[in-house]
Amino acid sequence: MSGNRKEMEPGARRNPVKISPLTTLISIVIGLFLISPVVITVIYSFNSGSRITAWEGFSLKWYQSALENISLWTSIKNTLVIAIANTIISTLLGTTAAYALARFRFRFKLVFRNLIYIPVILPEIIFGIALLSFFNLLSVEPGLTTVILSHVTFTVSFVTLIVGARFDKFDFRLEEAALDLGASHLTAFFKVVLPVIAPGVVSAAIFAFTLSVDDFIITFFTAGTGASTLPVKIYSMIKFSITPEINAISTILILLTSITLIAAFFLQKSNLLERVKPVYILSGFIIIVGALSVLSFTLGNKQQVNVFIWTEYIDQKIITDFEEKYDIKVNLDYYSNNEEILAKLQLGNTGYDLIFPSDYMVDIMRREGLIRKIDTSTIENFQHIDPSFKKGYFDESGEYHIPYAYGYMGIVYNKEKVKNPPASWSILWDERYKGRIIVLNDMRELFTVAYNYLGLDIEKRSEADLETALDLLKKQKRLLKKYESSVVQEYMYSGEVWLSHTDIGTALKIMRNDPRVDFIIPKEGTNIFIDNIAIPATAPNYGNALKFIDHLIEPRNTALNIEKVLYPMPNKEVAKYLPEKLKQNKLLFPTPEQISSFTTLKDLGEFNKKMDIAWTKLMNY
Amino acid sequence: MKNRLREHLLFLAPPGFWLLIFFVVPLLLIFGYSFAVKDAYGGVQQGFTLENFAQVFDPLYLPVFIRSVVISFGITILTILLGYPVAYYISFTRSKLKYLLLFAVTLPLWTNFLVKVYSFMILLGENGLINSALLGSGIISEPLPLINNSFSLVLSFVYINLPFLIMPVYASLDKIDPSIIEASHDLGASSTATFFRVILPYSAPGMAAGVVFVLIPTLTNFLVPEFLGGMNNYMIGNLIQQQFSHSRNLPLGAAFSSVMIVAVVIMVSLYLRYFNPYKDGKEENER
Numbered sequence: 001m002s003g004n005r006k007e008m009e010p011g012a013r014r015n016p017v018k019i020s021p022l023t024t025l026i027s028i029v030i031g032l033f034l035i036s037p038v039v040i041t042v043i044y045s046f047n048s049g050s051r052i053t054a055w056e057g058f059s060l061k062w063y064q065s066a067l068e069n070i071s072l073w074t075s076i077k078n079t080l081v082i083a084i085a086n087t088i089i090s091t092l093l094g095t096t097a098a099y100a101l102a103r104f105r106f107r108f109k110l111v112f113r114n115l116i117y118i119p120v121i122l123p124e125i126i127f128g129i130a131l132l133s134f135f136n137l138l139s140v141e142p143g144l145t146t147v148i149l150s151h152v153t154f155t156v157s158f159v160t161l162i163v164g165a166r167f168d169k170f171d172f173r174l175e176e177a178a179l180d181l182g183a184s185h186l187t188a189f190f191k192v193v194l195p196v197i198a199p200g201v202v203s204a205a206i207f208a209f210t211l212s213v214d215d216f217i218i219t220f221f222t223a224g225t226g227a228s229t230l231p232v233k234i235y236s237m238i239k240f241s242i243t244p245e246i247n248a249i250s251t252i253l254i255l256l257t258s259i260t261l262i263a264a265f266f267l268q269k270s271n272l273l274e275r276v277k278p279v280y281i282l283s284g285f286i287i288i289v290g291a292l293s294v295l296s297f298t299l300g301n302k303q304q305v306n307v308f309i310w311t312e313y314i315d316q317k318i319i320t321d322f323e324e325k326y327d328i329k330v331n332l333d334y335y336s337n338n339e340e341i342l343a344k345l346q347l348g349n350t351g352y353d354l355i356f357p358s359d360y361m362v363d364i365m366r367r368e369g370l371i372r373k374i375d376t377s378t379i380e381n382f383q384h385i386d387p388s389f390k391k392g393y394f395d396e397s398g399e400y401h402i403p404y405a406y407g408y409m410g411i412v413y414n415k416e417k418v419k420n421p422p423a424s425w426s427i428l429w430d431e432r433y434k435g436r437i438i439v440l441n442d443m444r445e446l447f448t449v450a451y452n453y454l455g456l457d458i459e460k461r462s463e464a465d466l467e468t469a470l471d472l473l474k475k476q477k478r479l480l481k482k483y484e485s486s487v488v489q490e491y492m493y494s495g496e497v498w499l500s501h502t503d504i505g506t507a508l509k510i511m512r513n514d515p516r517v518d519f520i521i522p523k524e525g526t527n528i529f530i531d532n533i534a535i536p537a538t539a540p541n542y543g544n545a546l547k548f549i550d551h552l553i554e555p556r557n558t559a560l561n562i563e564k565v566l567y568p569m570p571n572k573e574v575a576k577y578l579p580e581k582l583k584q585n586k587l588l589f590p591t592p593e594q595i596s597s598f599t600t601l602k603d604l605g606e607f608n609k610k611m612d613i614a615w616t617k618l619m620n621y
Numbered sequence: 622m623k624n625r626l627r628e629h630l631l632f633l634a635p636p637g638f639w640l641l642i643f644f645v646v647p648l649l650l651i652f653g654y655s656f657a658v659k660d661a662y663g664g665v666q667q668g669f670t671l672e673n674f675a676q677v678f679d680p681l682y683l684p685v686f687i688r689s690v691v692i693s694f695g696i697t698i699l700t701i702l703l704g705y706p707v708a709y710y711i712s713f714t715r716s717k718l719k720y721l722l723l724f725a726v727t728l729p730l731w732t733n734f735l736v737k738v739y740s741f742m743i744l745l746g747e748n749g750l751i752n753s754a755l756l757g758s759g760i761i762s763e764p765l766p767l768i769n770n771s772f773s774l775v776l777s778f779v780y781i782n783l784p785f786l787i788m789p790v791y792a793s794l795d796k797i798d799p800s801i802i803e804a805s806h807d808l809g810a811s812s813t814a815t816f817f818r819v820i821l822p823y824s825a826p827g828m829a830a831g832v833v834f835v836l837i838p839t840l841t842n843f844l845v846p847e848f849l850g851g852m853n854n855y856m857i858g859n860l861i862q863q864q865f866s867h868s869r870n871l872p873l874g875a876a877f878s879s880v881m882i883v884a885v886v887i888m889v890s891l892y893l894r895y896f897n898p899y900k901d902g903k904e905e906n907e908r
Contacts, residue, residue, distance in 0.1 A: 017713040017802055017820075018812050027710035028718075030703055031725040034783060037740035038732050040750075044743065097636035104629040112637065117889045118882070119644055121837030123858060125865055126878040130647035137650070153643040156636060161830045165793045168826040200792055207788065210730040234735050250736045257731040258724075339866040346664045364662045441847065443867045477852060482769050487742070487848070496747045605661050612868040613681060619855035620684045 038254060045247035050513060051493050062248040070316070071332055072249060074226075075233040082144060082219075082229060083212040086151040091205040093152065094159025099193065101160070102167035103175075119157040127154060128221030129343070135222065136348030142224025143351070150222040151212045158211060159204040166200030220340070225306035225351040226331035236311030236334035304329040305544040308341060308352040310531070313405070314552075315564040322551045328544050345370040345536055352536050353545040359530045360603045362401045363394035371534045372542075373399040379550045384558075386570035388592065389530065393600065401532035402549060405567040407503045408528045408590070408598050409445065410521045412488075412510055417498040425453040425522045427499060429472075434479045436498040438491060441483035443615040444601055445527075446473065449501060452524045461607040470614045474621045492517055503529070504587055505567040512566070519587060521594070528598035531567075562588070648882065654875035665871055673876035682860065689856040693839040696778045700835050701828070703779065704786035708827075709820075711787070712794035723791075726784045734781070738848045741780075745773055770851035777849045778839055785838075786831035793827030794820070829892070837885055857881065 045063070049056030066072060100106075101113055119127070131150045135142060170193075178188040194201070216231040223232065230253075234246060303326075311334040319330050333352075335341055338361040344350050345365065357365060365371045376382045382402065389403035413422060418433070428437055428449070439446055450469035451458045458465075481497055491497035492510050507519040533552070535545050551557060558569050559577035568588050575583050582588060604611065658668035711722050729737065744750050745767040752764040767773060797820065805815040843858030857877070864874030 017799070019710055019714055023706045023710050024714075026703065026706040027722060030707045030783065031722045033780070034725045034729050036744065037737045037780075038728050040740040040743050041732060041736050044740075093636040093639055096632045100629060100632040100636075104633070106629055106633065112633075114886065114890055114893065115640055115645070117833060117893070118648075118886060119640075120833060121841075121885050121889065122648075123841035123861055123878060123881065125843075125858075125862055126651060126875075126882070127647075129865065129871070129874075130651045131643070133650045133654075134643070134647040149643055153639070156639065158834075160636070161833070162789060162792060165789055165826045165830055166796065168793065199795065203788060203792060206727065207730075210727070214730065214733060216734070231733055231735075234733050246733075246736055246739075250732055254728070254731060257728070337866060339869055342662070342869070343865065343871075368662055368664065443863070480852060482852070487738075490739070490742060494746055494748050603662070608868060609870065612863070612870065615863070615868075616681055616685070616855075616860070619859070620681075 041247050042251045042254065045244055045251040047244045047247070050243050051490070054493060062244040063252075065243075066245045066248040066252070069245065070320075072230075072233060072245075075228050075230045076249070076253070078144065078227055079213055079229040079231075082147050082151060082227075083209050085148045086155060086212040087205050087209040089148070090152045090155040090159050090208045091201060094156045094204060094208070095163050095197070095201055097156070097160045098163035098167055098197075099189070101164060102170065103172060116157050116160050119154045120161070122154075124154075124215075124217035125221075128218045129347070131218065132221045132344070132347045141351050142222055142227070142348065144223075144227045146222045146224060147219055147227055147229070150218050151215065154215075154218060155208040155211050159208055162204040162207060163197055163200045166197045170196060220335075221344070223333070225333065228333040233311070233334060236336045302329050303327065303541075303544060304331060305353045305541050305548050306331045306333070306351055307354045307548070308333050308335060308350070309354070309356050310335065313356065313531075313565055313567075315557075315560045318552060318557045318560060321557075322548060325551070326544075326547055328547070330548070342370075345538075350536065350538065351540060353539040353541045354548060355534050355536060356404055356531050357401075357534055359392060359394045359532070359600050362392075362532050362534060364603060365534065366395060366400045370537055371400055372537045372539070374402060374533075374535055374549070375546065376402070378546055379553070381550050381553045381555070384555050384571050384573045385553060386572055388595075389570040392530065393602065395532075401534050402553065403570045404531050404533050404552075405505075405561075405565065405569045406528060406530040407505050407567050408521065409449075409501065409503050409526045410507065410519055412492060412500050412502050412507045412517055412519050414492065414495065414498040414516050415518050416516050417495075421518065422499070422520055423523050425449055425524055428501060429453075429476050429479065431479065433499055435481055436496075437476075437480050437500070438482050438484045438488060438497050439476070439480060439501040441485045443611060445501075446483075447611060447614070448527050448601060452522070452526065455524065458604070459602065461604060461610075463610060466610060466614055470618060473618050477618070477621055489513075505565060508566040508585075508587060526598055527601050528595065529601070651875050651882075652879050654872055655879040657872045657875075659870050659872045662869065670872075673872050674880075676873060677876050677880050685855060685857060685860055688854075689840055689858075692774070692778075692854070692856065693836055696775060696782065696839050697832060697836045699775070700779050700782045700786050701832070704783050704831070705790060705824075705828075707783075708787045708790035708794055708824075711791050712797075726787050729780070730784055734844065735848075737780075738777075741773065741777055741849060742768065745776075768849065771854065774846060774850040774854050777845050778842070781845070782835040782839065785834040789830040789834065790824055790827040793824045797823045833889065833892070837889075840885075841881065 044055070046058050046060065047055055048059030048061065097116065101109070101116075106112075127150075131146075131153070132142070135146050140146060174196075175188050175192050178192045179185070183191065214231060215229075216235055219229050220232050220235075223229065230249070237246065305328055307330060309332060314332075319332070322328070323330055338358050341355050341357055342361060342364060345355075346368065355371075357371075362371070379402075385403060389406070391398035392401075395401045411422060411425075411427065413427075415421075417436070418427070427433070428439060439449065447466075447469055448458065450472045451465070454465075454468060454472060456462075456465045456469065481491070484491070488497075488500050488502050488506060489510050492500060493514055504519065507517075510517050511519065533549055535542065539545055552561075553571065555571055555573035556577050558571045558574045562569055562574065562578060563582060566588070568590065575589070654665055655673055656669050656671070657665045658670050660666040707722065707726070711719050711726075742749065746752070747764045747766075747768075749767070751767060752761075755761045756764065802815060802819060805819045806812075810818065840856075841858040841861070843856065843862045846854040846856050846859055861874055861877050861881070864870045864877060
């Protein structure tokens with residue numbers, strides 16, 4: 001068999017298979033199609049502008065900024081550690097499974113074979129939730145290890161299938177012959193079987209590595225403190241402004257990958273695998289596992305604080321200063337919506353010391369006993385917090401939260417295309433702007449807009465009102481470009497979209513880059529969200545968490561933060577440390593009257609189910 | 622005989638136990654949740670109910686199911702039609718282009734999905750590279766609607782799926798013994814006949830694996846419809862995702878998931894019966 005393979009290498013004397021010009025053409029076109037997005041990624045990494053989709057000139061500045069971004073590198077390190085461990089374990093397990101399936105008859109073979117397929121096809125979110133619940137049941141604290149275990153579970157099937165395909169048509173009489181000639185089973189496997197399936201094993205290993213590197217959802221659910229991977233980091237970055245820095249990082253990764261692939265190719269070609277003894281594979285495996293445990297042990301020994309936060313919601317300098325001042329390591333992990341933190345806290349002990357839930361989520365977490373009271377007496381800078389934010393319906397005693405930042409919804413619009421500044425939500429139903437409007441892809445936010453426009457109160461939980469709101473949203477649907485929550489900026493920059501339902505922080509970031517854009521608060525009223533600092537009940541480093549809070553809400557640091565994230569922060573002293581331009585920004589400092597006119601989105605309990613059905617109807621409409 | 626038993630356990634036990642512990646048990650938990658009662662905040666509370674399943678079979682969700690099935694079958698067929706020739710070419714060509722193509726097939730897998738989404742926006746957007754080129758050269762006078770519609774949905778699904786079809790098909794084509802093909806020619810079969818009677822059957826296991834890799838993940842993918850789809854591309858994956866996130870109804874999400882798992886297991890079992898990559902005939906030479 002292996003002899004035949006060699007004959008098919010280029011340069012073999014005869015090639016019996018004719019390839020039609022059409023096949024060649026299709027292959028070349030598909031090849032170009034496959035690499036074109038990658039090529040674009042590489043080209044745009046040299047873009048001097050800060051917008052990811054518009055070319056402004058050549059520059060290397062994003063490489064510099066990527067190299068300086070510590071959290072990005074931490075996430076890359078995690079990604080690689082996980083991927084390597086996963087590749088080794090899943091290749092070993094998957095190959096043995098494929099061998100067993102091809103070679104032996106045994107009871108429950110059919111069950112086992114079908115079982116192998118299911119991880120491939122299971123929706124990732126189910127996989128993630130299932131594994132998280134499982135680890136919680138065993139009280140395993142999520143971290144790098146849980147991610148590795150999870151990755152192996154979903155990649156092992158791919159390995160089995162790929163290696164299994166290689167076993168098909170394999171003549172096991174060859175192995176029998178080896179056994180008859182006195183070889184042991186293991187020798188026969190390594191000397192006779194492995195060389196034939198080696199190409200399959202190598203491609204399976206590459207595949208396993210790849211799947212692991214790119215996985216987001218399963219990683220998100222099973223990763224604990226300090227185990228954020230690159231995809232998790234990137235996903236949370238899109239919530240805020242994405243820059244060509246991502247392209248620069250991707251380009252570096254593509255380069256590393258290409259080198260690895262070429263190395264793997266030559267490894268395969270030199271038939272090195274046929275010569276490697278099982279002992280080496282095993283000892284290599286032990287060394288890597290050992291290195292991993294040493295790594296996690298050393299990391300585990302230092303004083304630390306584990307922070308779970310929206311991405312780009314904190315200035316990196318504040319973190320570096322804190323680490324220097326207190327000699328406490330800050331582990332940052334990122335999420336992109338409130339429900340994600342809730343799901344994690346409900347299902348398990350996460351190891352997080354600080355989280356940043358929004359108002360209604362503080363309410364839920366407090367009632368569910370997921371967060372603990374914060375002793376503000378040791379937090380010196382707590383005195384600078386605006387007292388009107390210290391308490392809220394979601395935490396009437398104010399003991400469970402410290403307000404961090406807030407925002408409110410409105411409409412960003414392109415002044416060149418929308419001549420008269422809009423004043424009402426009705427602009428989002430204006431026929432003239434058909435195909436130029438984006439609204440948030442978020443059930444609760446979108447229904448709130450409809451209710452506000454209609455002047456109805458969602459708190460009444462009336463089904464008739466819900467129908468009216470649904471009808472209104474159905475009318476809007478054909479005018480929309482998209483339901484979209486993440487990439488609003490790009491659509492505004494490119495001029496494809498003229499009107500977008502969005503929040504103030506996102507709006508200010510767009511306006512900073514694009515003078516054509518402005519923001520309004522519709523006259524019918526809008527809603528506010530308050531993101532708060534809270535401490536999970538299970539926080540392992542409560543004392544360090546308090547120190548971090550104190551550092552974070554220090555007025556100078558808050559000023560740094562506002563400049564960076566462009567969300568209003570309720571701090572009485574902050575204005576004096578802000579640059580003049582931001583100090584004057586009325587959107588960043590709404591008046592107390594404006595703030596009290598905004599409504600908060602409260603949890604609607606069972607009415608959520610009705611809204612969910614209405615949402616499905618809207619999606620189907 | 623005893624020796625044989627120990628030997629097969631040696632190979633079977635590690636992957637078997639792994640899947641049992643980290644896969645079967647967590648899945649059973651999800652099945653359990655699907656009969657549980659939702660508490661006020663989306664968590665799970667004690668109790669047993671069939672209400673979640675009653676809701677899953679509400680006709681409200683039928684269009685979502687139909688849409689998902691139609692889209693994913695269409696995508697799978699398209700991916701085979703476009704991917705098979707590439708795998709065929711890579712397997713049988715003697716040109717050095719083979720290695721470039723292998724590289725092109727693997728490379729996209731190494732770029733983060735979201736980064737690729739942005740690249741597609743640069744390419745397909747109203748002011749994107751394709752439209753700018755066409756407008757600039759005067760071929761069109763109005764930008765073509767290339768993004769956020771069914772076109773971009775299909776294009777991006779085919780894009781992410783192609784490597785998952787090409788690789789396994791290539792793996793099975795690659796090990797065809799050329800002398801078999803020569804024999805077919807020597808016996809007077811035409812190239813077409815050789816393809817359909819010899820090459821295609823040999824590549825069946827790879828195709829089987831490829832189809833599974835493409836069809837089912839497409840059925841439950843929620844990111845592609847969200848980022849690159851249009852206004853009418855709400856799929857099962859989005860529905861499940863909605864339950865776990867915005868609607869905070871874990872038991873209902875678990876019920877949808879359970880139904881999906883059962884449907885998929887039935888499909889895969891039927892499929893394996895007809896396109897079994899480990900054909901029973903082969904087991905004869907196991908002895």
